[in-house]
Amino acid sequence: MFRTLRNHWKKSLFAFCALTYGTKWSYDRYQANQIRQFYCQQASLLGSQNFPPMTRLTRIAVLLNGKANNGKAKSIYDKTIFPLLHLIGLDVRVYRLDAITDSNGLNELLTNKIEPNELSALMIIGGDGTLSELAPYFLQSNTLQNLPICIVPIGEYVSFARSLFPLTNKKKIHDDIVLLCESVFALFNGKIVQKPLLKITMSNNNEKPM
Template identity: 30%
Template sequence: MAILSGPGLLYTLRLHWKKSTAGAIVFVAGGYYGIDRFRAHLIRRSYCQRAKVYSEELLSHPTDNNRRMMVFLNPAVDRGNPRKLFQKNVAPILHMAGIDVTVVESEYEGHLRTLMGYMDKGLSGIVIAGGDGSIQEAVTGLLRRTDESSIASVPIGIVPMGKSNSLAGKLFRSEASDVRRLCDAAFSIVAGQTQPLDVMSLKSENKSQPAVFSVGLLQWGLFRDTDRTLDKFWWTGRFRGFSAYLWRTIKGPWPHQRHISVTVPETQAQQSADQPGAASTVAADLRQGVDTAALQVCTPLASDDKLDQITMKIWPANVNKNSFIGYGWRKHVLRQPTEDLPTAFELTGTEFQLNLPEDEVSWFSIDGEMYEAQSVKITLLPKKLKIFVPER
């Protein structure tokens, strides 16, 4: 008796095309997920094997194998589960290298500044697992200590886990995957290669207020105020940056002009008198005061400047709307390196006195952290700290 064959596979797929399509999508997505997980596993294993080589070398020199480090982890950073990221991608590499690691989690905003005051200066290194704000808090806490000159010799490791990782972006490969960047950061700590880091000090006229320190940039005015509104446009998805910049040109006065003045030390102006666009050519105008929409002050690392100088950019009061919207599109949607809008003044030096209006409340963004804006003396502290960097 002949056995009747049923309908073929193609016929079944065509008959149930909706289920077949859904199943194919799930199958392909699961395949890509599995491949990514396997690649991440290979990356972690490779770095752990390299760290083990360092551990064996240290064990061959018993007097040099006592490496103690303290990790300060910010569990509130806006990036998945930071504890899990650290335990899965960073901790195994440090342990394989034979480093004695103690992990301390911050519990509230400003906690890292307090923790830095109790840190043992006999450590082999400090590791900051967080974003730009966490680094800024830690640096400020370190340099406010009475023994800051000795504690500054303890190298700092950066593990990028925050929403904004500008400093880490200068140190590690920006095109690498998240797993590889975390492993790169961990292995730079294991390798122990360091380089000096310039720090910017901001001291107000109120002597009762302690100085604030920055390793990146200070922002004030139009760009800073607009960037702080991005979360309000979450419903626009990846276009929230563009939406915020567009809405800023529609709502309220355009632009919100403010009057500021900048004082440049005479010695600094004289030293740069022969340079085109130098501080001496604009010092008189800035001392009298100018109207501006925004300003930005960068450390040498943040501005990619090879010289040990601060860069101050002051934008004109009449920023073009179309250029402003285009800048927001390139910065937040395309995420491409973008040329800044034309500035009215651009200064370089090691010290500035910035005077702001006292009749209205405004805010600084210092490495992503909010501080109430006021007149401040800005000073560059060259090569003040040491940070772990990738092997060259």
């Protein structure tokens, strides 16, 4: 056996590396599924509780950018986020932002289609680009401004989300399954973080803004 390994050391090294990677991948996947199972149990317990009718979140709109994280955002949502929302018992309406081709369509979605006056909360799934695209509409709508907004950071660039979730040690936030699950439960922990929206306009004259 030693002679075989010595004569084919390149193949042996490749097989060892492949086995090591496969073992780590399987373990990481097992750990992720264990975390999902735990939070699904917590969501089921939360959904079985009796809430006063005026305090329970009943209907939320999920604004999903399916192109985020190289098109993997929808898969992550289906595997990790949706089961929790379903077990909690929320009325979830999902709207795909990547299916909208112009600003008129986005304006129609946010002002009419999602029926903002009927919502208890908004959930935004995407990165910084998604938030930047939606921010102007929040500035223009008092209804959207006053809704609790749950951020689920799935994207390549999520600097805003990192200001909300500074404790994760994951290079990519969406790889932190615990954080994604906790972002859903943040709707129920009673803590709302106030984050101001900054509107910048260009001056028509040469005066420098103070």
